Amino acid sequence: MNYTIAQAAKKMNLTIYTLRYYDREGLLTNVKRDKSGNRIFTKDDMEMLSLICCLKNTGMPIKKIKQFTDWQNEGNQTLHPRNDMLENHKEDILTQIEDLKKHLRLIDRKLDYYHDACQAYDTNSPIPTCCEYTDDEF
């Protein structure tokens, strides 16, 4: 199951430009070429791309992803650092989720206010003053 760059881009929801950029940056290893020099994305490349997208979409910078790729190329003696990087990144994602939830609480409180305020506005009643924060929120 091989893909041209356009097919790979479509499947991964990336642009052709981005795929070439990732290749240039060394996030993919040793991408094969057909006899006229066009890239061939194999199943392995696609699996690596899945991981790259996963890491990128969870906030890992390209340079760090490249580190992972480099380690992968170095073989089994880098299994531990790769494992550690993923462990740390997992913790990072869990923190991101918690942070988002925390921010959500402020948005929800704002929305409570806007709900009341909109209602008041629509009925020509006096608009309530904006919700206040407790000191520990900033």
Add this chain to the structure above:
Amino acid sequence: MNYTIAQAAKKMNLTIYTLRYYDREGLLTNVKRDKSGNRIFTKDDMEMLSLICCLKNTGMPIKKIKQFTDWQNEGNQTLHPRNDMLENHKEDILTQIEDLKKHLRLIDRKLDYYHDACQAYDTNSPIPTCCEYTDDEF
């Protein structure tokens, strides 16, 4: 409870540069000055900053935050669009959380593999081949 720019920056975990940048960009409205021209951040400014940070940290671009500020300055006739923006942003955050959780599942599967692989490596056993993806994962 007023703050100098340095105090405000500290409290908000931003740099002075960033605060001036936000002011320049119009994310804050009408920041007061003392008699020698130095910014004074009031409680209201700090509350707005809290919201700005919340929106920014949940992925809202600066330009969109400015739109919100602009609407706020226009008064009550923009209560509805402001409400809608926050509603939409809330949905966006919920989607982000779901996406992170989905990505977490791939990381977890990778970690399962790395666990086994590290164990095998440490005991000089044959390293298992990397976990495979089902087709619908990319």
Add this chain to the structure above:
DNA sequence: ATACAGCTTACACTTAGCTCTAGGTCAAGG
């Protein structure tokens, strides 16, 4: 045979969001 689609490279450009620098003002302390 020629036009076209799809690929190639090298390299310049863009955008967001800061971040820093230079040069200057101002108030307080020695």
Add this chain to the structure above:
DNA sequence: CCTTGACCTAGAGCTAAGTGTAAGCTGTAT
């Protein structure tokens, strides 16, 4: 009086992550 520290503005510079362009090659279809 002079220095120090905290602030000011205008504007340049930086980083990350692409995005786009120009010029050129290749394989297929008319």
